Amino acid sequence: MKKWLAVLLLVPTFAFAAGGEYPNDHADIDLTDQASLQRGAQTFMNYCLGCHQMQYQRYQRTFQDIGVPDELGDKYLRFTGEKVSDYITSTMPEDDSATWFGAAPPDLTLVARVRGADWIYTYLRTFYVDESRPFGVNNLAFPNAGMPHVLQDLQGTPRLATEMKMIDGDMKEVSVGLRTDGDGKLTTEEYDETILDLVNFLEYTGEPSRLQSENIGKGVLIFILIFFVFAYLLKKDYWKDVKK
Template sequence: MKKLIIAVLAFLPALAFASGAVKLDKAHYDLTDKASLQNGAKLFMNYCAGCHGTQHQRYNRVAEDLGIPEDVMQANLNFTGVPIGELMKNSIPEKDAATWFGAPPPDLTLVARVRGTDWLYTYLRSFYKDDERPFGVNNLVFPSVGMPHVLEPLQGSARLKTQVHTVDGEEVTTPVGIEVDGNGELSGEEYDAAVLDIVNFLAYSSDPIKLERHRIGYWVLGFLAIFFVFGYLLKKEYWRDVH
């Protein structure tokens, strides 16, 4: 126990820095918005699935949940050619990915639960040009990021905005945000909406039965409330003669 406490205390500063370095924007996603989920699935499969899989879900299950006909799913969102009932794995060989990127790109089925939707929403909108990085870009939320900005055609190229201030007589430069050049296919508002759709899809992927679980939960709570009334009356009846 003593070693565990020491380890936790040792990591607290790092955790505090990681959570406080960049203010995360709120991702107001909606799992009931089928149009958003469908667009998020389309964007994810076209821009992300070449490297990142969501291998803990199946094409036919996603098609059913999102209201996508299976033939449309197969023709437009399945680029690996596997049967509709197969898992949604990425198309890049793991060995090649490790060589090109330094490590295999992670599976993103549960990323919304691990990182959080606010983190994802901010991360996908925080890439900026950095010629010192292997892919020419960096990220405010994930410094020294090891992936290219695959959504750059939609957003456009961005540069880092910095601010210079004096600390103890020395000039210190700190990042304050990014500025997009406006050459992307989408406007700023449209790009934010597209990213939110991707986040919505990944939130669904991380917990496909969340809405159903909540719906059943209300019925369970209602049953328990009614059962409590009858249980209380029965208890009073049993104990009436004792008291």
């Protein structure tokens, strides 16, 4: 956990800075998939919470919503010594981080609502080696991003794949995507799934009551439909007598 405290820091623009024109990949999230939410929560707590926090989300509410008993949540998801009833906050002093890096790392409670699930999914999968950058990496979705590639040990070392192509009569080297060196703990498919789980969790924290709200909305629509049928039949029966 400690080794990520330093590498997760320089990210003040992660949630709010404007992105480039790189096309977003679709994040096929499913808020009903509790196993995915649990895996996403574990990734967040292990790789992101060292610097970022979720100051509007409580541990206890999170554990209940994603189906994690408190004792398991305390063992695998709560590392900061806070109470289960506390908000999910980082142990990094905000004043110190602002002094060291110019601004405190942003809170990520609402990042999915601000940036969108597709953007986050694309962003976390498009880092590549760029020795000219301070952390030695750049990003296709967010050029010149100030964030290091904190998940590189999972993905492996990603590099731009290039080919020589004829453009306007000249042979030019152009990017044709990203390839990893194969030195990561996960395969490409497994890494994409890990990022999808993380995005799923971030989507949940952006609106924890979304599923409940959708269910209430469906119930209201069903009630309105049934009420409309009875109202129509009543109106029809009433006007039948009036016309006579």
